[in-house]
Amino acid sequence: MSSAPPVPSLPPAPAARAAAHAEPLVAFRGVSFGYGRRMILEGLDLEVPRGQVVSIMGGSGCGKTTLLRLIGGAVKASSGSVRVAGQAVETLRRDDLYRLRRRMGMLFQFGALFTDLSVFDNVAFPMRERTDLPEPVIRDLVLLKLHAVGLRGAARLMPNELSGGMARRVALARAIALDPELIMYDEPFTGLDPISLAVISNLIRTLNVALGATSIVVTHDVRESMRILDYCYLMAEGRIVARGTPDEILASDQPYARQFFHGGIDGAVPFHYPGADYRTELGLAGHDR
Numbered sequence: 278m279s280s281a282p283p284v285p286s287l288p289p290a291p292a293a294r295a296a297a298h299a300e301p302l303v304a305f306r307g308v309s310f311g312y313g314r315r316m317i318l319e320g321l322d323l324e325v326p327r328g329q330v331v332s333i334m335g336g337s338g339c340g341k342t343t344l345l346r347l348i349g350g351a352v353k354a355s356s357g358s359v360r361v362a363g364q365a366v367e368t369l370r371r372d373d374l375y376r377l378r379r380r381m382g383m384l385f386q387f388g389a390l391f392t393d394l395s396v397f398d399n400v401a402f403p404m405r406e407r408t409d410l411p412e413p414v415i416r417d418l419v420l421l422k423l424h425a426v427g428l429r430g431a432a433r434l435m436p437n438e439l440s441g442g443m444a445r446r447v448a449l450a451r452a453i454a455l456d457p458e459l460i461m462y463d464e465p466f467t468g469l470d471p472i473s474l475a476v477i478s479n480l481i482r483t484l485n486v487a488l489g490a491t492s493i494v495v496t497h498d499v500r501e502s503m504r505i506l507d508y509c510y511l512m513a514e515g516r517i518v519a520r521g522t523p524d525e526i527l528a529s530d531q532p533y534a535r536q537f538f539h540g541g542i543d544g545a546v547p548f549h550y551p552g553a554d555y556r557t558e559l560g561l562a563g564h565d566r
């Protein structure tokens with residue numbers, strides 16, 4: 278990771294453009310994190326202003342899901358700070374962390390539904406687990422959430438009776454069950470046909486507005502996500518290497534951004550995994566061509 282090319286100066290982060298006093302809902306400051314000794318994030322800075330839909334993009338394995346786990350406090354930064362709604366996640370006691378998590382909704386990368394629960398019971402699950410609401414109130418709330426994703430009529434179906442796109446929408450209804458302030462989506466578009474994909478991306482945008490929430494969307498899908506985003510961060514080498522509004526980032530000539538958004542097998546992210554010199558490995562070193 279230390280061999281990364283220098284990162285040119287970046288345009289101001291979105292919060293710097295907004296009113297200076299408006300504290301972002303999520304702020305990473307110099308965050309480093311590794312699983313064991315293997316570092317994944319190294320001095321990462323990022324801000325998510327309230328009310329926006331912000332995406333985190335980057336190659337497979339660069340640490341996007343890890344970044345969401347840091348926000349939810351499932352793992353802790355080894356240095357730097359992750360602040361959510363003004364609280365430093367890594368310093369919270371268990372009770373406070375649980376309280377903060379209740380304000381977050383998460384659509385998991387392989388967001389499986391509980392296969393032995395109906396659609397209705399899947400969405401009711403967080404309400405029953407985490408609130409003392411009476412059953413008639415839960416019923417109305419579940420129908421409201423299912424209505425929001427267009428699946429009120431599917432309430433009695435079991436997960437194995439749903440298409441992939443429908444299942445994703447049920448998972449979305451479950452993620453917003455408790456009216457979260459922050460909704461995190463981990464690869465919400467994977468494996469969907471173009472119509473289901475457009476439905477999900479429109480829902481991400483409309484739910485953000487309807488709930489007055491803030492959304493973080495981790496995705497590889499440049500084309501679909503650019504339609505609904507306010508701001509985009511591109512990760513590589515354990516940090517943010519490019520950021521901007523969709524227009525800015527698509528026009529960027531930052532090498533990582535160019536390669537990621539306009540395709541290219543070789544570039545700032547090399548095609549070859551680091552290895553010994555090829556000629557040496559072939560036993561040709563020292564021989565003239």
Ligand SMILES: Nc1ncnc2c1ncn2[C@@H]1O[C@H](COP(=O)(O)OP(=O)(O)OP(=O)(O)O)[C@@H](O)[C@H]1O
Pocket residue numbers: 312317335336337338339340341342343344386
């Ligand atoms: N629990 C874990 N223990 C050890 N290493 C892990 C663990 N979870 C993830 N990793 C490693 O950390 C790196 C980052 O993983 P992460 O899941 O955050 O990547 P990602 O950007 O979400 O990838 P993808 O786009 O494929 O989902 C990967 O190299 C992965 O192998």
Ligand SMILES: [Mg+2]
Pocket residue numbers: 341342343386463
């Ligand atoms: Mg991931």
